[in-house]
Amino acid sequence: MTSTLISAFFTYTLITAMTPGPNNILALNSVTSHGFRRSTRVLAGMGVGFLIIMLLCAALTLSLVNLSPKMTQWLSIIGAAYIVWLAWRIAMSAPSGAQSCHPPVSFWASCGLQFVNVKIILYGITALSTFVLPYTRDVTWILGVSLLLALIGILGNFCWALAGHVFQRLFQRHGRRLNWVLAALLLYCAVRMFI
Template identity: 40%
Template structure:
């Protein structure tokens, strides 16, 4: 395996803006870093499940993907657009406010419709890992490593959101508009692939 290509792909894909990172930053800016952790742990758990399924069923999914991809893209885009709507209409929250998009289940559910994560998992498994490594312990180690990299990147985005919390609260409407537009961009870029 070409480790330089593997690590470049993994880090660049995990750190670039996507639904996980944008929602993580948005939640931390609205609720604080600590209160954004349930969402981030949900992302981690969901990512583990999706990556495990990708490892177990990579060859089957790779054959089925052309017929499943449009449906996955529509469902994923719809969920991300719903997230964009909730971010757009959201008012600044106090630290104790209700957090619809900042729950463990919200973070976990996002992984199952986040086409970026699904394609990342399938691509990483089928291109970098499964051709070179076999055996459950080795594959499981890669799954945990990849999920941890994704988790670390969402925490970086959450830290950024929390650091600029005061600025984000002062300018909540423009910040919410930018976050919502970034999510819309994610959804539109997914639909362009259809």
């Protein structure tokens, strides 16, 4: 892997992990409404579910590529298209507002959320099919990157949980400009995938 590809990988994964999504909004909402201590089971459930989904994404993408090596090219194109779509959605989205209060969800509910969380499923498939599988099919590398993807995603959840109100104020005050910067960085990732 070249340093350009590695920087594109980390740019994509960190932006995807740190931008608003079901997990980050749930983490923010739970900690803001119920405090960090009462929200640990929510965060733990998200973490376990995230790890399981990343391992399933690794198995799925590796299986598809092993069935047909040409799938790598198609998955990369689909991944780039998803990144461009995500950039557009971020650029056009309104800044996040305050979240409503809900009772804290259980470990199993937050774990189960991961199985319907399209954002992280596409995050895993895109990262693996675009940044890993074109260069190696070594199961050790694929599992290692899957664990790294889960760790980066969990880090994003904890950042939102710990930041709580700070992120809400930031998005309310500078949300539009921040969205444009994040969108531009994602477009950079999509372009770097083919250069």
